[in-house]
Amino acid sequence: MAKSVQQRMMSLNGDEAVAWAARQSNVDVVAAFPITPQTIIMERIAEFIHDGLMDSEIIRVESEHSALSASWGASIAGARAFTATAANGLALMWEILYIVASSRAPVVMAVVNRALSAPINIHCDHSDSMGARDSGWIQIYSEDAQEAYDNTIQAFRIAEHENVQLPVMVMLDGFLISHTMQNVQILPEDVVSDFVGYRKPSRIKLPEFYGEKEIPLMLNPKYPISIGPLDLYDYYFEHKMQQIEAMKRAPEVIKEIHKEFAEISGRSYGDGLLDPYRAEDADALIMGIGSTMGTMKAVVDELREEGKKVGSVRIRTFRPFPADEIRELASGVSSLGVLDRSASFGAEGGPLFMEVRSALYSLKDRPPVLGYIYGLGGRDMPPRLLKKIAEEVLSTREEPERPRVGYPGARE
Amino acid sequence: MAETKWVPNIRQIAKEMHERGFTGITPGHRLCAGCVAGTIVRQVMMAARKPVVVINATGCLEVATTIFPYTAWQVPWAHNAFENAAAVASGVERAQAKLIRDKRFEGDPDIEMDYDIVVFGGDGGTYDIGLQALSGAMERGHKFMYVLYDNEAYMNTGIQRSGSTPFGAWTTTTPAGKVIPGKPVGKKPLVDIIAAHRIPYVATVSPYYWNDALVKFRKGFEADGPVFIRAFSTCNRGWYNAPEESIAISRLAVETCVFPLYEVVNGVEWRLSPPSLAIAKNPEKKKPVEEYLKTQRRFRHMFEPENRWMIKRFQEMVDYEWELLLERAGLKG
Amino acid sequence: MSALRGWKEIPIAGIPFEPAVKYKTGDWRVFRPVIDNEKCIKCGLCWMFCPDSSIIWDGDNFPTVDYEHCKGCGICAHECPTKAIEMVRG
Structure with a gap:
């Protein structure tokens, strides 16, 4: 393995580690709503932004449903979008999870695993993200705060990879990781920035409208497209096939990006899977x-x-x-x-x-x-x-x- | 901000659109014959000052214009779900701000970032299931124009009552029964609720008064902050009116004060628009609601002898709202 | 509509790939509007109110009807101030 770069050791809990990853990953828009044990993520991001340490737009929405909806809006407008939630918040997003995946919007979301109500409980189990396992999102689970940081950075590359174009959930255990202080190695800002780059919307062809021109898959008056149509029995299945195939291509991409990240950070987790x-x-x-x-x-x-x-x-x-x-x-x-x-x-x-x-x-x-x-x-x-x-x-x-x-x- | 220098000239607009081959939504969409949601969308496009991006809540307009593999939209368009159009627009708006600030795509000849955002939602997606997302977006101050095409029921699912369905109206979930004839309660005062957010500009439009509508849409585009416009939108399938009378009914609604035309600036300054102001100044011009009700079979049961009280009640409700509006507009006493 | 395509042949993300103008709604019609240019004053109201973008008007000449798409709702005839539009069966 090539020599990894000099990193900064910080005492962070898992939520803070995720916030640091988001801060460094050239995120354009963050939309989030507070819920224990995720709240620290959005609090730290808000602090970063308010102190001028992170150059992102933040939308403090009125529900998790809107958090994911706004993230989707940002994503289809060509931006890199990040959100975070837990438990009931994820459950409230359920409808939109499928829509984000189906419209191939590469949103990244941290899910701080917490038990679902009822009875209401704020502590860790995986019932929330396991309930979302068939929504079409890539799901990557972390073992500790360091890995939550590493996974969040990699998630943007995976989600936006031309062979994938699927949203990614990065999981960390509520309290056990989210609220537990740990020594976390933080990469230099420019190294992460170079690793993740900036969002480049993928391109598609619509010959009936634009001939052989490859046009950006985003809201764009230069090349207008319609995103989210009514799709009945004649084509819905084909669109699902495309998602199935994208998910089949994902493991190679996850492994490749994991390896590339290991080379700069010196950290790896098996083969990435x-x-x-x-x-x-x-x-x-x-x-x-x-x-x-x-x-x-x-x-x-x-x-x-x-x-x-x-x-x-x-x-x-x-x-x-x-x-x-x-x-x-x-x-x-x-x-x-x-x-x-x-x-x-x-x-x-x-x-x-x-x-x-x-x-x-x-x-x-x-x-x-x-x-x-x-x-x-x-x-x-x-x-x-x-x-x-x-x-x-x-x-x-x-x-x-x-x-x-x-x-x-x-x-x- | 509640003023505009723009004066719509129908010939000029038609000429420009014709030269560009631009209609906003093209023919071949599958809205019912006579559905003025199509007219409303076209009027919004006529008033555009720069490229427009459309966010559409689930509903008739969304469904009928984008039946895969077809799309009728000549502008960038996105639909996510029923209740979140305002949240989606919030995300689009912030993304646009960030990408413009960063000059991210400035060198890319294939991408244009300078556009106005307009949301289309029906009454179900606005009065009811989408109200929370809309309220949140208004409070946060995102710059987009939310256009409600208000056809007073869940028409896309087949005419179920909504928070906008008027008193007495037949719908499939408020049938004109022997015991309970139609909808027992009146409408949610949605414009009041939205105006209470103190957003820069709120207005009502009727497609018959196209000049008034175009000016208001243009003001909406030019306003610096959230804008809400409620457009009167007949539904001949759900109202059982004659399709060809759709625009005429849009006029009657104003003439009877069932649907007054007005603006609310910054949530506090209420102004009647010319067609309604003319009635305020000459109250004898105000037509009885009966004239409006009889154009639509959804109100037919109210004309039965045992239900005549409902017409009286309907009139009282319209009068109450009208008086309230006059008071707010400083036109009383 | 042409033959149904496979998943490898269509763009991802459910983006519609055909313009709706290819879908002819003209066969929904029972009555068609016929414009009498003798009576027409080119006011443009038929164009303004048509929900289906099926009145073609350049702002100068007489408006015409796109019969491939006009659904025959009759709004144009009803609103025409000079009664220049007649709804004719077929």
Whole structure:
């Protein structure tokens, strides 16, 4: 790896790290609405702007629905748009999430994961962003504040990449990352600016209007286009096909940009899709998402010291789902445990569990998979519980007759 | 700002538009025959001083003008959802400000950033589901002109009552039943609500009074801040009026004071526009609402003997609003 | 409309690729407006009120009707101050 640039070590919580990333990423318009535990992001951005440290327009909208709507407006007007939310705010955006993705607006949004109401709860679980998993957004989950910073910067490049052109959500765990102070390496402003550049709207051809001319995909009186028409059974499916194909192209782009960023920052997270830890020779693998997988690394070390061959795999991109990479990693192991920080009521397990099991179905020798739903509403996931899970997975050699899902941490 | 030097000259406008091959929306859109939403859009385009970008709330106009793969819009146009047109316009407006300030596309011959933003929303998207986003945008002071084409019900979904449906009117959700004949309550005073935001310019227009309408649209484009214009928009499918009478009804609405024409400057200065001012000065010119009501079958049940009280009530409601307007405009006593 | 295209053949983001003028709304019509230039005073009101941009007028000459698109609503005839427009079946 090339020598990375000199960076500045700062004590920041996850929200502040995201705000710093937005500050440095040549964002043109920020639209946001306060919601715990995201609020610090928009507060810091407001401070940056009011102090002249960040050159962006800020729209302090009257709801999250409008936050995403205004971000979309900014994006289709040719600007780089950023927003942030959590939980109920994301739920309020639900309608617009699909519209932003379908109109291929490369908006970047930080989602500070928080449990959905009711009962109202401000703490971490992944029920909010997991509910948005089919909205057509790329979803990248962070393990800590540093990664939230790194992911946010990369997100703009991924979203605007000509082979992708999809919005990106960057997730960080509420409070566990968002409000936890950490040493974060901040890249110099010009380095980030060079890395992300400025938004350049992509181009399309509309021969019936403009011949072979490639025209900017934006609101532009020079070459007027209509964005967001009524689309019925004759073409809607084709537009969905284009989104499906764009999502298929995304993994390569995510990996490529992740690698490029690693070269300047000196930081990398697996291949950008999956972040495995001591997985190469593991008998049992624990898969999961977010900050818990940081704790898991320490537990893996502890188990390894005891001679137990356990490894872990942190899923960074839930959308696109890295099924090929998961099959590859899982093909040699004896058993798998999957940690879900959200429930899918009435389903056979959490969303990650179901997707992992589905990915493994095409393997000849499928390892047994155990599911665990944990940490709902911010319930703590201590190392001892993770250790117990790992030991249970390690000792399981056969697939249970019916999918087995445990609920570690819940009282009966 | 509530004044303009521009005087619309119909020949001049027609000539210029003809030479440019520009109509704003082209023929081939699928609004119903006789739907004056098309007329209103064209009048807005006639009053434009520079390129216009249109943001459209979900509704008849949006649907009928952009049935994929066709579009009738000759100007940049965007639609996102039903309730957020004003929020989308807020984002467009701030993006435009930033990109112009940065001279981002100044060297790009393919991109033009100098344009006015106009929003079109129906009454459902404005009185009801979009009111929050609209209020937020007005409060924040974004510079765009919001044009409400008010046809007094959810016409795109098939004539359901909205906050704008007048007292007594039949809709599919306020049927003219034996027990409850039509809509039991009156309209939301939306213009008052918007004017209360103290925005630079609020006005009402009727497409029949095209000169008045064009001047107001131009003032809207020229104003330095949020603008709201409520346009009277007949719907012959939902009102059961004769399509050819659409413009004539737009006149009757003003003559009966069902739809007075006025401006509100900075939320405090209320001014009657010439057609309504003429009635204020000569009250005998004010026609009874019955003349207006009888042109539309949505009010037909009100003419049944047992429902005649509804016409009287309708008249009282119109009179009350008219008197209130006269008072605000300093034309009382 | 020409043959339906595949997803590789259309622009992304759902951008309409055909001008609506190609869609002929003229066949919606039952009655068509016929302008009598003897009576027409070129006031332009028919052009001003037409919801379908189907009165063609250059501001100087007599207005004409775009019969490919005119839906026959009859507003022009109703508003014509000199009764120069007649609605004729067909």
